[in-house]
Amino acid sequence: MANIDSHSVLTGDHVILEPLSIDHVAALSLASADGNLWELWFTSVPHPDEMKAYVEKALQQEKQGESLAFVVRDKTSGEIIGCTRICHWDQPNRRLEIGYTWYAKRAQRTSANTETKLLLLDYAFNTLDVMAVEFRTHWHNQASRQAIMRLGAKQDGVLRNHKILKDGTVRDTVVYSIIDTEWTTVQKHLKHRLDYYRQQYANAMLNTEINY
Numbered sequence: 001m002a003n004i005d006s007h008s009v010l011t012g013d014h015v016i017l018e019p020l021s022i023d024h025v026a027a028l029s030l031a032s033a034d035g036n037l038w039e040l041w042f043t044s045v046p047h048p049d050e051m052k053a054y055v056e057k058a059l060q061q062e063k064q065g066e067s068l069a070f071v072v073r074d075k076t077s078g079e080i081i082g083c084t085r086i087c088h089w090d091q092p093n094r095r096l097e098i099g100y101t102w103y104a105k106r107a108q109r110t111s112a113n114t115e116t117k118l119l120l121l122d123y124a125f126n127t128l129d130v131m132a133v134e135f136r137t138h139w140h141n142q143a144s145r146q147a148i149m150r151l152g153a154k155q156d157g158v159l160r161n162h163k164i165l166k167d168g169t170v171r172d173t174v175v176y177s178i179i180d181t182e183w184t185t186v187q188k189h190l191k192h193r194l195d196y197y198r199q200q201y202a203n204a205m206l207n208t209e210i211n212y
Helices: 022-033 048-063 111-127 142-151 180-211
Strands: 015-019 067-074 080-090 095-103 132-138 154-164 170-179
Touching: 015 111, 022 048, 022 067, 022 080, 048 067, 067 111, 080 111, 095 111, 111 132, 111 142, 111 180, 132 142, 142 170, 142 180, 170 180
Parallel strands: 095 132
Antiparallel strands: 015 067, 067 080, 080 095, 132 170, 154 170
């Protein structure tokens, strides 16, 4: 099995993706508490009391070569604002999934997710040399479904009665993907979205200076 470099740090203009470690438990607990993210029944964001076990499980899967977990750090503030993961890497078929992604409420609907996905997709296609990247989410998680489609991913289908969740409900999973022949166009699209965020931020700062 090929080795994923567990020491890789992926750096963008807005966020830094750092390899997950047990030292991030406290910061991730604070991030999940911003918006009480665990209360959303269709997500798998852990309660702060469960964060240590969540991180330990992710690290164990990483040791087994099944995934590579990152925390997402805001480059300006230095704060941990969420986490994400490369997972289910099917090396013989050159496929993997980007999942287990969540952000503190304050980081949602910002440039964070766009740049995080840009960094991970670039790593997947150009370093790990995959030919397809999957995204999966709960049928009822409309915000996640819309965010995935905004990336430029296409829906492959729905896995009905796919998982039994902690609360006993059964999840239908929607599967999306981006394939290697689409990557150049998707990359251009994501960079354009980041340029839009930069312009919005610049306009907001200008308005603040004028009002002051």
